[in-house]
Amino acid sequence: MEEASVSKLQSASDGGNDESETKAQRPNPRKQVRGPGRRLHGAIAHKLGTAILSGEYQPGDTLSGEVAFAEELEVSRSAYREAVQVLTAKGLVESRPKAGTRVLPRNRWNLLDPEVLAWAFTGEPDVEFVRSLFELRAIVEPAAASLAAQRRDKNDVKMMKEALAAMRRHTLATDAGRAADRDFHNAILQATHNDALIALSASIGAAVNWTTQFKQRSRALPRNPIPDHTLVYEAIAAGDPAAAGDAMRVLVDLALDDTRSSMES
16 A cells, blocks of 8 residues: 555656556555555655745645645555654744644755755756855865865775766766766765865755756756866865865856756757
8 A cells, every 4th residue: 555655646746647547556545554654754755845845835835734635645644744744854844733734934944955955856946046056066165175185085085086987987977977976076075074064965965966967857968077077186186275176166167057058958
């Protein structure tokens, strides 16, 4: 039953069920999901989170009550409540007795949470939000690269080199290549040996991943960005803070240009 409920959630997110689905394959609406588990409430959180990030639900809107939602998608009320707890922890909603679950103002959302970033890029992300991510990267990453050039050790350089090699081997058109891209940027933050910067690794990595994937949603990457990464690596490995910061600044600026081009196509 849990598998059927997850499938129904995914189908609902795509705009409805496959008309070829047989009656025998459809979940029985009279049976309540028991022990929904992480996958089911995660699917519900994804559906609601995506709807909030896409603007289907606006700040101040009240979500459907748990009874109505559970009946609509044939899931347990406990699974819905667990999903709302996930959204609450990310600052997207708040629940109050009798008042229901309300979407919070955007300035309360944890927009750098990797899962929230994923929800933002499920559909067509807000142009201003994409720009703000690149502004964040332009502030943080050049400074981090400069600091990494001063503080990196042999292991840091090894991690960057291996990530760069994986990017070349797999290309950024693949999941493996994009994972290597995340590893590269993460290795730079790690090389700063600054705990506050390292804490941004998951968020920066998610931003890199989703913007790179977004640029390829309708066509191949407009150019190969791996040489830009190579210049950053070489400057950090050489212990040249100024060159490392400059190279990273160029990398982020060119990535923004590529993304703008993709959004205009």
